[in-house]
Amino acid sequence: MSASQIPPATAVPGDDVPTLLVKIFGKDRPGITAGLFDTLAAYSVDVVDIEQVVTRGRITLCALVTAPSPAQGATGSSEGDLRATVHSWAESLNLQAEIISGRGDNRPRGTGRSHVTVLGHPLTAESAAAIAAAITSTGGNIDRIFRLAKYPVTAVEFAVSGAATEALRSVLAPEAAQLGVDVAVVAAGLQRRAQRLVVMDVDSTLIQDEVIELFAAHAGCEAEVAEVTAAAMRGELDFEQSLHARVELLGGLDASVVEAVRKEVRLTPGARTLVRTLKRLGYQVGVVSGGFTQVTDALKEELGLDFASANTLEIVDGKLTGRVTGAIVDRAGKARLLRDFAQQAGVPLAQTVAIGDGANDLDMLNAAGLGVAFNAKPVVREAAHTAVNVPFLDTVLYLLGITRDEVEAADTHIE
Numbered sequence: 001m002s003a004s005q006i007p008p009a010t011a012v013p014g015d016d017v018p019t020l021l022v023k024i025f026g027k028d029r030p031g032i033t034a035g036l037f038d039t040l041a042a043y044s045v046d047v048v049d050i051e052q053v054v055t056r057g058r059i060t061l062c063a064l065v066t067a068p069s070p071a072q073g074a075t076g077s078s079e080g081d082l083r084a085t086v087h088s089w090a091e092s093l094n095l096q097a098e099i100i101s102g103r104g105d106n107r108p109r110g111t112g113r114s115h116v117t118v119l120g121h122p123l124t125a126e127s128a129a130a131i132a133a134a135i136t137s138t139g140g141n142i143d144r145i146f147r148l149a150k151y152p153v154t155a156v157e158f159a160v161s162g163a164a165t166e167a168l169r170s171v172l173a174p175e176a177a178q179l180g181v182d183v184a185v186v187a188a189g190l191q192r193r194a195q196r197l198v199v200m201d202v203d204s205t206l207i208q209d210e211v212i213e214l215f216a217a218h219a220g221c222e223a224e225v226a227e228v229t230a231a232a233m234r235g236e237l238d239f240e241q242s243l244h245a246r247v248e249l250l251g252g253l254d255a256s257v258v259e260a261v262r263k264e265v266r267l268t269p270g271a272r273t274l275v276r277t278l279k280r281l282g283y284q285v286g287v288v289s290g291g292f293t294q295v296t297d298a299l300k301e302e303l304g305l306d307f308a309s310a311n312t313l314e315i316v317d318g319k320l321t322g323r324v325t326g327a328i329v330d331r332a333g334k335a336r337l338l339r340d341f342a343q344q345a346g347v348p349l350a351q352t353v354a355i356g357d358g359a360n361d362l363d364m365l366n367a368a369g370l371g372v373a374f375n376a377k378p379v380v381r382e383a384a385h386t387a388v389n390v391p392f393l394d395t396v397l398y399l400l401g402i403t404r405d406e407v408e409a410a411d412t413h414i415e
Contacts, residue, residue: 018067019048019102020079022086026095028059036061039089043068043082048105053146067101113188114140114165116158116172117399120181121390123154127179131158134175138163149404152270152392157401159188169385177381184386184399186370192401197347198278199338199364201356202289202296202310205374206393208266211291212246215320218257221249235359235379239290239330243311244323251322255315258294265295270394273407275303277397280410284345288334290360292324307341335363355396356380372396 024036033052040063049064067079083099090097118131135142140163148155160168169185176183186192203210216225225246232242278285286307289296293312300308311329314321327333334356342352354361354368357376365371365384373384374393381387388395397407 017104019104020045020065020067020082021100021102022063022065023098023100024059024061024090024095025098026059026090026093028054028057029093032059032093032095033061035089035093036063036086039086040065040082042085045082064105111162112140112164113159113161114163114168115186115188115192115401116160116168117148117155117184117186117401118158118176118181119153119155119183119388119390119395119398121153123156123181127181128156130175130179131172131181131183134171135160135163135168138167138171140168147403148398148401149395151404153390153395153398155395155398155404157398173386177387180389182386182388182390182395184370184372186399191351194351196278196351196353196400197284197286197342197345198353198355198396199286199288199307199341199368200354201334201358201361201364201374202287202299203291204357205355205361206268206271206287206299208268209264211261211265211289211295212250214261214264215250215253215257215292216246218260219250219253225249232358232360234377235362239360240328243290243328243330247313247324248322250313250320253320255318255320257320258313258315262295262298265299268391268393270392272303273394273411274396275305277394277402277407277410279304281402284341284347286341288329288337288364290329290334306345307337309337331360331363334361335367338364338367353396353400355393370399372399 022036024032045065045068047063047065051062053060068082086099087097116135120127132142135158140160142158143161144159146157148157165185165187172183172185200206210229212229213222213226216222228237228242228246231237232239275285284306286305287296287299289310291310293310296308296310299305309329311324312326314323314325329337338352338354339349342349349367350369352368353370353372354364355372355374356365357374357380359377359379362380362383365373370386371384373380373387375389375391376384376387386399394407
């Protein structure tokens, strides 16, 4: 049947059409939803809307239906008969029922729709109250709330309408920082479900280590290199100059150190889960690093990444020369590579996600559709679209609307 052939009786009711909101509460069990609609079917009502949620074994089921007319139903029954029958059915199952008369459908949602994801470890009632109040202060209305995950963090998502995404973000970011929770605000729409490209920094993001410090430990200059690295990540030093200064200290190391460093690299908790889940969803995943291809190439192969780019340590006659070859992957280079990867992947820049922790990642985070500061330095947290301050990289999945149940279901899939 085409849209033009749909009879008027089945159209969405206007504000003047009588409707009933039927609410059922109680202990959940199989068959409740089917039972309610079997009961309502005797009155030939049309279903306008349905919402159902189960929390700790307790069901809340809401059905918005058109009110029956006296001429409807198998026995010419009325609204009063419907009410009595629904209450009787509910009582037979030790459920509670409430039926509210009204007119029309739900109130139209305001323009400007966003998803607000909140991560807490734990998520306190105080934090939930403050976030909800902050949303209200922007003129936003919370249309729906549901849990994305209960571990390793508690993650909940608010569907909000009536407020611009940027306005929500500007209000919620400082509130989240004060509360000690992580909040991400992204615009609602089809683009959230579209194929994406996710590009990550490597050192202290995909992995727990700073690779150059692992090399430096073998050269006996770890403390000196770490000091320069920290200053560069805080944005206090020019990255290219600091890179050359640190690499120079590695001159003379035997090339066999490369394999030793690869074995020392530790993935961040949740890194494998993040990449595996994204790949199963059809996303493309890449890394850009101010570190070295001698490590990132191995990570690309190990994790099945689509893209990888980094600096390259020069090796001559089996020794590190203390120099790098080729163009330097610095702050501007990471943003350029994000754009290059997006073009190769056929993904609009607005559909990219960038994840990083240092000042060297800022241009990339700002260029992406969603920039995520992961356990980042203060200057990076303040500039990124959102921040994640728990040590689990796979929590980024929740910012994309992917639930823990979906992650676990994907992990049971046999390749």
